[in-house]
Every structure is written in C-alpha cells, then in structure tokens.
Amino acid sequence: MLDIAFAKPALPKAGALVLPLAEGAALTGLAATLDAAMEGGLTRALEAAAFKGKKGQSATFWAPHGGITKLVVIGLGETPDAEKTGGSMIPMISGEAAAMVATDGLSAEQAASLAMGAALRSYRFDRYRTKEKAEDKPKLAKLTIATVDASAAKTAYTPMKAVVEGVFLTRDLVSEPANILTPVEFAERLKGLEKLGLGVEVLGPKEMKKLGFGALLGVAQGSINEPRMVVMKWNGSGKKKMDKPLCFIGKGVTFDTGGISIKPAGGMEDMKWDMAGAGTVAGLMAALAGRKAQADVIGIVGLVENMPGHNAQRPGDVVTSASGQTIEVINTDAEGRLVLADVIHYAIEKFDPKFMVDLATLTGAIIVALGHEHAGLFANDEELAARITAAGNSVGEAAWRMPLGEAYDKQIKSDIADMKNVGGGRAGGSITAACFIQRFVQGRPWAHLDIAGTAWATKDSPTIPKGASAYGVRMLDRLVADHYEG
C-alpha cells in the first residue's frame, strides 16, 4: 500500500511535486514559494500552458527547480473535490518514487480526503504478473501531504486509512480468480481477520445441513469445492451482551457457471466476481474493525460455487430452505437468491438484528435497468433506504431505489412449491429477485443492494482503477458512522 505521510509545507529536495490550484486564484503557499524560488518562472509556465485552474485541467513540467524532477499542476475549479483530485493525480506521478502534494487552501479534513483519494486510486492487483518489467510497474511508494496542520490531517486520515484497507481487501477478494479463491480459501482468508479483533466463525456443509440450509446446499452440490458460511462479529459497543446488531449479508458465489442452466461462454470469466457481495461485506467488516467503530455489527457471507457437476441440482428440483419454505428451482442460474435465503434466515434466528442489508451481484436485469452508475436499492423500510441512499451519495457510491410490491411478488408463485426462483421471464427480473429475498426477511427492516452493475469498473475513474470497485464498502461504513455509532 502507498505510504502516506503528512508534513509541514516545504519544497521537496527530490521527487515529484503536485500543486492543486484553484480557478482564477493567485498563487499561495507552496506554489508561491516555488514561484518565488523560480523568480516568477511558475507564473510564466502556467501562462504558457494556458493553465487556468479549471476542474479537470492539468499540466506537467519537468525538472522545474532544484531537485524536483516533475511538477504537476491540477485544476481544482471553483469548488474543490479533494478526494477526486487526490485520485486523479496518481497516474500522473506513478513514475516517480516519491511525491509531495500541496494542500494550500484546503482544510485538514480535505487534506485527509485527498490522501484517501490518492490511496484508493493507487490500488493494483498484480499478483499474477510474473514477467512485468520494472519500468512498467508504478514506482510511487511514498506520498507526502504538505499541510500546515499536519497532525490534524493525520488524525482525520487514520479512520479513512482503515476504510481504504477494507476497500483493498474487497478488491483483492473480488479480483482473485475462482481456481484460487474457492469457498474454502475465501473462508480461510476471512479467518485471518481475527487479527483485527473480529470474531470469525466458519460453518461447513455438516453444520449447514444440521441448520436445514437446503437452498444454499442445493446450489453447492454441483461443485467439488465445499461451501462455507462465515460469520464475522464486531463487538464495537464493548458490551458483554451485544446491542441488537446491524447485519450485513453478502452473496459469495466464488464462480457462477450458471449450473445446469449454464451460461453462454462469452463473458463467463466475469463470473469470478459473482462473490462481490461477500467480498464487500468482508471489506466492510475489516473497515469497521480497523477504525474501531462504536457499533455492534455482524457480517455473514454464504460462499458456494455454482457448477454443473454430476450431482448438480436440476431445473424443476424442489428444495426446502432453512425457513421451512419450499422453493421450485426453475433456473439453476438464479442461485444467488437461494444462498441469501438461508443466510438471511440464519441471521434473523441467531442474531435478532436491528436491520439487515444484503449485497449481491444478483441480476443482469439491474444493468439493463440502471447501467453501471447506480446500484439497485430495494427496501421495506423507508428510513433505512433513505439513510443508505444519502450515505452512498456522500461517498460517490450511488444507489437508485427500485420498487417492490404484491403485483411483482405474484410472479414467483409456483404450482408445486411455496415459490419458484424466477418469475415471468426477464420482465422486472431484478424486482422479482428482490421479492424472492423479501419472503425470507420476516418483515424485519431490510434493504437489498443489487450490485451486478457496479461491482466491477470497466474503466478508470478518479478513485477506482479499472477492475473490482469494492462498491458498498464505503457507503455502508458511512451508514454505520452517520447513524449507528455512540
């Protein structure tokens, strides 16, 4: 991870220097110092480059002064977005071993946000590139944030760093290929979170069979990789008897072939990230524990692989879920909801949660409905839905409310069982999936995030490099921070 330090402003002796500059403002702070040292050279250079400080504008100057190898100026516009600025500067300085960024005009809190943006963008998953040449690798190892109130900025950054670490855990898990990250390996890695102070309990097929997890086990039975359910506990209140916990539940299908209802070959490799819901819950729990959140929180993930093995479940099979409700499996590729059904039931019975939020790369239909900018948000509780939406907006993880309702729920009526796992073709596919899950929440406050369109970024954005986005970690961390701590 990028090493980030906070220091009082002083021109660096070596490495790169980044100057974020507001639109139309006179040079201040480090920029003014540099300009003076260069005898007005910076002012002339900016003029020559027609740099006005507009948002998104940038310019690069090589070896401008002293030992500084590279100078990057970035426009802040009129209303600076520190986090995005921190993120978008990273590709411009990744060739330098060390860099300093000025934060004149920004508060200590904004300086910390800038650091967070930089850290988030610096993520790279290169574990399997064995022959990459040194010159092709990013070199940036140390970033110094120059700020007058360095200690305040550092204090503000400490919890943010924990969140960044949570995001990175999620991105690692989501990026891992499915031959490496089997349910067993996934559970093993989560066991490692105990070092953060989380209680981690792993349940195998025997225990799940005893609990009556017919729906989850039905999905798992086609694979040679055994399923796992992992329960992560964060006792942030410190009370012996936990408060009614907040409960986050993730779909963790480590690879989804579709099963007997097999998917077409084109794009199937993306199905390694069909465990992004579980990956997000893991990252969230790591973030909460890392920043010692003052709340009692449970994270549960259902980990299975959906394969068309010789023992795979078939379309037409009827399975009995842990809740006792029976499900006719019409399409084995609608497996995520089967996993969630049992895990949600377990969460209610075992923990009596204050609310539940589940995350799942659940339907292709949500991409057709909303695209890649918003996740679909379904909820039976207005307050919870509003809080999630607001938390998401404040960290740039947008969710769009989608409807539930009896008319949609009717579509999953089955002739032979209590319900079927798909209803009515593609029409309203995300909604009927949500209705299915709703049948297992027993009327408890609940929200469901369909993240199939947002879990994976197909292009770079300021704080998310192309690849696993970890959508949801920051949103839900913020949800907890804003409403459920203290």
Next chain:
Amino acid sequence: MLKIRRAPSKGALLLRPILEGGAPHASGFAGRPGEMLEISPRERWIGAAGASSPHEWECVGAACIAAAGEAPRVALDARGLPVQFAVGLGLGAMLRAWRFERLKSRDAKPPRRIELLVDHPCHLAAPWARAEAALAGAAFARELVAEPGNHLTPREFAHRLRKLRAEGIEVTVLGRKALRRLGAGGLLAVGQGSTHPPRMVILRWKGCFQAPPIAFIGKGICFDTGGISIKGAAGMEAMRADMAGAAAGAGAMLALARRRSPCPAVAVLAIAENATSAQAYRPGDVLRMMNGMSVEVVDTDAEGRLVLADALHLAGRRFRPQALIDLATLTGSVVTALGHHRAGIFGNDAALGAAVTAAGEVVGEKLWPLPIGERHREDLKSDIADIKQCVPAGRGPQPDASHAAAFLREFAGGLPWAHLDIAGVETAETSEGLAAKDTPTGFGVRLLDALVERHFEDPHRL
C-alpha cells in the same frame, strides 16, 4: 353504454360488491378481492373488502365484469355507496367491458349493456359525465392501439385524428413536404422505408386560460418491423401497438375537450411506419434533426426516440408550453427494469415528475422514476455526429431506457419535461386489471387527464 337506474331491468344479471363478509357465507365466501360467489343464476357476489378509494372501486367494477361471464346485460349494485365510489364502480366496469369486435365478420359480440344501480340517479349525473369524458378518451386510444398495421396506416391515423375537429379540437396534419420544410430529419428518416409516408399531427385544445399550454408528445409508430435492424419474428405482431404513446396523447386531448377543460393543451404526435425497404434508413446514417443536431443512427429499431426528438422540438419551439410530457412504447429495457406493472418516468424537473407520478397513482396507472445519469449521456458520444442514438449491440447488457431518455433530453430545449416509457403497460398482461388480458389498456389517457385536472386547472396558479 352505461345506464344509471334505481333497480335492475328484467333479465339483467345482478352483480353485487360485498364489502365485508361479516359471518362468512356457508360457501366460504368472505368478500375478499378476487372472490366471486354465484348466489343464484341471476345474482353474483363479488369480493370488495377493503376498497376505500375511487380507483379501488374501479378495480371492483372490473372484477364484476370479469365475474359476469358472457351475460349480455348486467346490473352493478352501487346502492348505498358514496357517489365517488359508485362512479368508480361504473367506470371500472365500462373500462373492463370494452372490446374490439370490429374486424370479426362472424360471432362479433355486441357491446355489453351495463346498468349502474344507485339510490339517487340525479346525484350521479354530473360526476358520471366527468367520468365519461375520461372513458371516451381511453376508448378512443384503445381502439387506435387495437387496429392492425395494415388498417391504421399513418394516413388513416391522421384521418381519424382529423375527426376530433368535431369535438372542438384544432387539428393540423403535416405531410412529407411540410416536414421537409421544417427539417424533421428524424421523423422523415424513420418513415422513408414505408410506402405510407409519415405525418406529424398537431392537436390543439384552446381551453379558456390565457396561459401557455401543456404539451403531450406521442410516439406513433403504426407498425415497427425494426427496419434494417429487423426484429425477430416471435412476437412481432404486437408491434401494431407501437403507436400507443400517440394514441394516449390523442385520447387525453379528447378527454379534455369532452369535459371542456379550461386548460389549454396541445398534442404533437409523430406518426410513421418503420418498414424495411430499398429506401429504408440504415445503421450508420447520420441525420440532421429539426433542432439542428446531427444524430448517428446505430440501430434502426431504436426509431421511437428519433421521431419523438423532432416532435419534442416542434412542441417546445412552437408553443413554449408549461410542460412537455412525452409518452412512448420506447424500450424493451424498461420492461426488463419494471415489468408490466409500472411504466418508467424520466425527466429534468422533479416537481413535474412528482405531479405526473401522483396523477398516475390516482388512476392506477403506476409509474416509477428511473435515472438519467452522467454516464448514460456519455455513452452516447459519437465520433461522427453530435450524438449517437443508442449504444451498439454486442457491448453487454445496456440501460437502453436511460440512454433513450438521455437522448430525448437533448431535444426538450430546457423546458420542464417528463418522459414516460410505457412499453410493457400498453397491453394488459394479466386478467386482473381494468382491461381484459391481451387488450390495449389505454395507459396514459386517464393519467394525463387527472394530471391536468389536479395541477393545471387552478386559475390562481397562473
């Protein structure tokens, strides 16, 4: 026709809504919605427990007709009900009883004779007349939607709209020449593959307020083969209904005229057939639209947004309306998103969107807001023109409904605008609603009528 009477006429089947079971009937009938009890050959009970709004009583009325089998004459018992519920019961019955028998040469069923039984018929006269205006509008729209593509050509559609002159509506029909003069490149391109040339029809209801009108814009593709980007054969016959947006706009105008609404209104309906032919427009073509923008065609089956774009621009520029509301069976994407129970609403004005959605709730034509995100607009960047019409196929699943809305927004000229993507709700998918299964719903007519009544008829608002 519905007759309001005190008692049923001889031979009519009595349909009695039952609010609560009290002690359950020996049969188990408890008055729940969806229940029906044949109490005698001449009388049936219909579950109406919990019905507490005019729209819920419309649903009861529809359930009564569904429960009546083939009885040619029925009497709905609304005695003892408040006036607005009695009207709802009658309206729901009439909507459900609507059928399209014109093209059957044998065994065409005559219209059902419906009686509404009330204690004081005179109390019902005025509110029923109000309801009849909406009913006429809905029936007009449904008939247009039901007509097959070889009957309702663009020319015939325009011809039927001309008949609205008898209702006090001013009708202007723009043919190919006029459209060329206006530079309606979108509508002309879509229509150029058909032997039946396109039309733009403008309907005006003057009302009596000295105010800018409210404008309805409708997609009127009389038949949509998809053009060169031709559709699969399965289900293509349903594409005769691809003019349901225009039909709804026309129906709403008729409703306003029938009830002499004080609010000025205008409908701009873009009517064309999207056919395959040697002259058809192609993927890759670049069109010059009426507002001067150039558009790269990607898929000739995304034709609705092209014809609407010109209609939106014309409506905005010529009438400077208070609000632009367009209706279109626009995308399959909205069906995937919301299914058949809700239409999608998009827009650039939260207050207008909320008002339109609320009007929909009142009449049971439900909407759900969908986003136009920055990314949706970005996706439409073109290398050769100002904008692409949609995102090419083969790049994974696409939020085409949002893309279409982002496209249309470019043509709303910054005026308050709402876009209703009504694909999926223009035809009844189940037998549980106000239209019989597989028949046109007339979605939008009653919604627009209710919207005008609730938000645009207050003289103090101006």
